[in-house]
Every structure is written in C-alpha cells, then in structure tokens.
Amino acid sequence: MDMLVIDMIAQWVFVVTLALYLATNLQWYNYSFKRAIFRHHKFMWHIYYCLVPFTLYFGTFFLTRPLGDYLLVALSMVYAIAIIVWYLRLDKKLNFTKRIVRYFVILFIFMTFNKSLCYFLGIESGLLDLMPLGFAVIISRMYEKVLLDRFVTLANSKLKLMSNLKIICVTGSYGKTSIKNFIEQILKEKYRAYATPRSVNTYTGIVADINHNIDYTTEIYIAEAGAREKGDISQIAHFLNPHYAVIGEIGEQHIEYFKHIDNIVATKFELLESERLKKAFVFKDNPKPKEIAPGVAKKIQYFPEEVRNIQATLEGTSFELFIKGEWYKFETMVLGYFNVTNLSVAIYMGAEFGVRIEDIQRAVRRIEPVPHRLNKIETNQKMILDDSFNGNLKGMKEAIRLSSLYNGRKIIVTPGIVESTEEANIELAKAIDEVFDIAIITGELNAKILQTHIHKAQRIILKSKTQLEDMLKSCSKPGDLVLFSNDAPNYI
Structure with a gap:
C-alpha cells in the first residue's frame, strides 16, 4: 500500500512537472503550439526536457514490478529537479496569469478524476496518468476561445457606444x-x-x-x-x-x-x-x-x-x-x-x-523617450545608453553611431539581432568592431557569428545574463559609455 501511494505521488510529480515545462514554453510563444514546437529557438530543450523524460516514463510501465515502480520514482525525482534547475535559471519565468491558473486547475481536476476512476475500477492508471495533461490542454484552449469570443463581443459593444x-x-x-x-x-x-x-x-x-x-x-x-x-x-x-x-x-x-x-x-x-x-x-x-x-x-x-x-x-x-x-x-x-x-x-x-x-x-x-529605446542615463560616473528594446539593424547601428560620438572608452552588451539574417548580424559585428573597446556578447544565438567578425574589440562571451552584472563591475570603470543594444531572454 505504501509503495502504491509513493507510485501515485511520483506519477503526479512527473505530470505536473511536464505541465509546467509545457505552459512556460507556450506562454513564451503566445500560446501557439506551432511556434512553441517547430520554431523554438532552443529546440534541443524539447529533446532534453520533454521527449527523453516521456520516453523513459513510458518505458517504466513495461518493466516488471517492483523494478518499474522504483525507476518511476527515481525518474520523477530527477525530472522534477532538472526542471526546477532549468526554471530557476530562466530570466523570463512563467507568469501565473488567470489563464495559466485555469490551466492548472483543469489539470488537477482531471488528474483527480482519472485516479479516482482507476481506483474504483480496480485498474492501474499507468500511462493513463498522461491523459489529464492532454485533456487540460484541449479543454483550456476551448475555454480560452469561448472566453475570447465573449471579450470580443464586449469590446465591440463598447466601441459601438x-x-x-x-x-x-x-x-x-x-x-x-x-x-x-x-x-x-x-x-x-x-x-x-x-x-x-x-x-x-x-x-x-x-x-x-x-x-x-x-x-x-x-x-x-x-x-x-x-x-x-x-x-x-x-x-x-x-x-x-x-x-x-x-x-x-x-x-x-x-x-x-x-x-x-x-x-x-x-x-x-x-x-x-x-x-x-x-x-x-x-x-x-x-x-x-x-x-x-x-x-x-x-x-x-x-x-x-x-x-x-x-x-x-x-x-x-x-x-x-x-x-x-x-x-x-x-x-x-x-x-x-x-x-x-x-x-x-x-x-x-x-x-x-x-x-x-x-x-x-x-x-x-x-516628448519622453520610449523606455529602453535609446534612453540616456548618466550614473556612477558612466554614461548608459539603454537600447535594449531595439532589435533591428538600422536602429542598432544608429545607437552605435551615437556611441562613437562619445569621448571615452566604450562597451557594448548585445545578443546580436534576433529573428533576422546572418548577413545582418555580420554587418552589425563590423559596426561594433569599428567603435567599441569591449564587446560583451550575451547568449548563444549569434555568439559564433559576432565572435568571428569582431577583431579589434575585446570579446567576452556570456552564456547566461546572470553573469552580466559581475562582468560589468570587473571590466568597466568611471568615464565609460555602456550601450545595452537589444536584449533576448535566455530561451532565445
């Protein structure tokens, strides 16, 4: 009986952990399955955090008991720890909106119903434990569609008034x-x-x-x-x-x-x-x-x-x-x-x-500048140009041109251009090389291209932006200009 309870908890932990991963990725891509799956900037995450765990989970039910039960418990623990570590490293975490709360409520209702039904029928839930996640996604999308239609009707009525x-x-x-x-x-x-x-x-x-x-x-x-x-x-x-x-x-x-x-x-x-x-x-x-x-x-x-x-x-x-x-x-x-x-x-x-x-x-x-779009901030004897919401080549090159007018050492922090061409990033790299003394490249998306085409400036590659503050403290000094050019969350 004790093993049965532990087994049930392990199954719940696995499903909820998978649901958290799914919800986080869907929210990043505006709840579009097509974009979240096929246009994800780090598709390998789906292999590591979804496909492999799911395959192993599936495999535990074909092993003899109690070996399969022990492996299921171990898998659930390892998977939960892996997702927690992954989640804590994200700079854009899941926003628990009403939509997300509804999604998890629906999930827990179906999980409870599924377990209760299996218990009364006297059958092992096994792979049936994954069905509530599928139902939660489908029912949640249907409910959100009905809700959106209602909101559209209300908005139209308001505009007519x-x-x-x-x-x-x-x-x-x-x-x-x-x-x-x-x-x-x-x-x-x-x-x-x-x-x-x-x-x-x-x-x-x-x-x-x-x-x-x-x-x-x-x-x-x-x-x-x-x-x-x-x-x-x-x-x-x-x-x-x-x-x-x-x-x-x-x-x-x-x-x-x-x-x-x-x-x-x-x-x-x-x-x-x-x-x-x-x-x-x-x-x-x-x-x-x-x-x-x-x-x-x-x-x-x-x-x-x-x-x-x-x-x-x-x-x-x-x-x-x-x-x-x-x-x-x-x-x-x-x-x-x-x-x-x-x-x-x-x-x-x-x-x-x-x-x-x-x-x-x-x-x-x-007129006040739009936040994070070429905002000039003078602080701690440094000039900061916050252009972190500007992600196009023309705008980024203009920020670089303005930086060139500054009489002093110049540092740029950038992930390059997201959702653009390789040629655009090469052109950006050449512009950076002509102006800046230090180029701090954040993330892996364009790191190789930028690193290859920046020769004069000192290059610093940061895989995670969590290191950025310490890096700036160590490499900048009073009188420097620091340009934050574009920004990209670490899922990109």
Whole structure:
C-alpha cells in the first residue's frame, strides 16, 4: 500500500512537472503550439526536457514490478529537479496569469478524476496518468476561445457606444511603439488621447485593452498592430476598422516566420483593409505590395515628405519639417537619427487632427523617450545608453553611431539581432568592431557569428545574463559609455 501511494505521488510529480515545462514554453510563444514546437529557438530543450523524460516514463510501465515502480520514482525525482534547475535559471519565468491558473486547475481536476476512476475500477492508471495533461490542454484552449469570443463581443459593444471615437492604428517592422507613443503625446495637446500600453500589439491584447483600460471619455485611441504570420494584422484591421493607419518602416524583422520580404510587406499593408479608412501614412522608402486598390491608394500619404537640417547627437535631436507650404523647426530630447522619421509621422498626424504647429513643437520638446529605446542615463560616473528594446539593424547601428560620438572608452552588451539574417548580424559585428573597446556578447544565438567578425574589440562571451552584472563591475570603470543594444531572454 505504501509503495502504491509513493507510485501515485511520483506519477503526479512527473505530470505536473511536464505541465509546467509545457505552459512556460507556450506562454513564451503566445500560446501557439506551432511556434512553441517547430520554431523554438532552443529546440534541443524539447529533446532534453520533454521527449527523453516521456520516453523513459513510458518505458517504466513495461518493466516488471517492483523494478518499474522504483525507476518511476527515481525518474520523477530527477525530472522534477532538472526542471526546477532549468526554471530557476530562466530570466523570463512563467507568469501565473488567470489563464495559466485555469490551466492548472483543469489539470488537477482531471488528474483527480482519472485516479479516482482507476481506483474504483480496480485498474492501474499507468500511462493513463498522461491523459489529464492532454485533456487540460484541449479543454483550456476551448475555454480560452469561448472566453475570447465573449471579450470580443464586449469590446465591440463598447466601441459601438463610443461612436465619436477616432481610431489610429500603427504597424511596421521597426519603430511602431515609438510612433504610437509620439502620436499620443502630440494629440494630448488638444484631445483626450489614449494608446495601448507598452508593446501590446496582438489581437487578444488589444481586445483586453479596450475592455479594461479605455475610458468612455476617450476621443482618440491609438493602437499598435504586430504580426507573426499573414492575416494577423488583417484580423486587427477588421476588428478596429481604424480611421487612420500608419505603416512605419518595413524590413526583414521576423523573416524566419514570414520566409520572404514580400510576405512581410503584404501583411503590414493588411492594415489598409479597414472599412472606415480616411487616410494612411506610409514610410516612403517601403517596398510596395503587388497591388493596392485605387480607392485605397488615393488615401495614402508618404512620409517624411521634406525634412532638412537634421542634427542627431548624444545631447538631443533637431530638424526642420515642411508642413503645408512652410518649414518648421523641431527640437527633442529623443535620441536617434531614425526617430526624425518616427516623429515626422506623429507631427503629420497632429496637423491632420488640427493641433496647432506651436503646440506640436512644444509637445515634441517635451516628448519622453520610449523606455529602453535609446534612453540616456548618466550614473556612477558612466554614461548608459539603454537600447535594449531595439532589435533591428538600422536602429542598432544608429545607437552605435551615437556611441562613437562619445569621448571615452566604450562597451557594448548585445545578443546580436534576433529573428533576422546572418548577413545582418555580420554587418552589425563590423559596426561594433569599428567603435567599441569591449564587446560583451550575451547568449548563444549569434555568439559564433559576432565572435568571428569582431577583431579589434575585446570579446567576452556570456552564456547566461546572470553573469552580466559581475562582468560589468570587473571590466568597466568611471568615464565609460555602456550601450545595452537589444536584449533576448535566455530561451532565445
């Protein structure tokens, strides 16, 4: 009897441990099985922490008793310890949202039912103990689908009640979060404007934002639309039906999902499918889709139209923009040459909504940089450039250019470019080599490429970011500039 109880506990421990691994990986990849399994950046984890343990677990039931029982207990203990160690080393741990809590509640209900049924029928549960995990995943997904449909209905009802609400939607490969925030800060000079928080840019995220955060007094809603596959932005466009669309710069970001730049372009231009579209601002150097409906094409304004006298230094940015027949000067503490483009479309949007030019100029002067996107911090006699949320080649090279203006030793901390091409990382490595004295490469994803093409700078490879703080303490000194260029969780 005692062995029976121990055996049952071992089976529960194994299933719950496997459920934790599964939930963590699914949450990283937005609950997409396809992405979590086939597009995982560390696929070998699935071999070590899922396939091998599952195979061994399966094998224990074909051994004679009590040998199989002893091995099952040992396997469960070793597996639980391995997953705990793996989990504690993660820098992006499982967020126990209501969805995750529901998943585990459903799992425990099915596990209890399964054990009770086997007990009353007088049979060994054996491999049947894995069935509750499968049921939990299926039932959880079905429940979340029903819940999402209900939330979508509520969000649609709320938007219908806000009949005077104007909606702006922003997409692009690069800079969409910055553009969204710049538009919000400019429009607040005249309107009650609200933008999706942080980097919320998925269909489900926007639905939740509308239900929970938009006030009924809001006059303008600015949403950000992201995509991992064709149809993602179309879904958002048909849900929001924005009056104004912004398509920022399009590039090879997430090329591993889209396979070809033409697919990225087509997906971004899905935003123009809105039935209420009045005007669309599109970055002028973007590649164009094969076909744009004539009725839509006439609503497009390409940006920036005319800009001159651009000054982009570590002290700030200034430029002149041609608006309605006149040149106007703008100054801002936002860093980066590329932000002139991002600011220009926000300025055009402000003018489109009738905000006075002097009010726009004042707003631009007061605009605060988006957190972790070229934020300058001076502390402990060092200059820190926090560009950890900027993950595209153009933006990262601009941060490197700005760093080159600094008179002193320069250190860069970077994992390279995630979800891009080998050529882009080689170009990044060469730019790093021309400017920095020390290059700290975090993670294994691009370590080989960067290490191969960085020759002048001292190279330091960190497999885990847990070592970063101690490394910076040992290799930096007062007067240094430290650039944090892009960031990637250790599952990437």
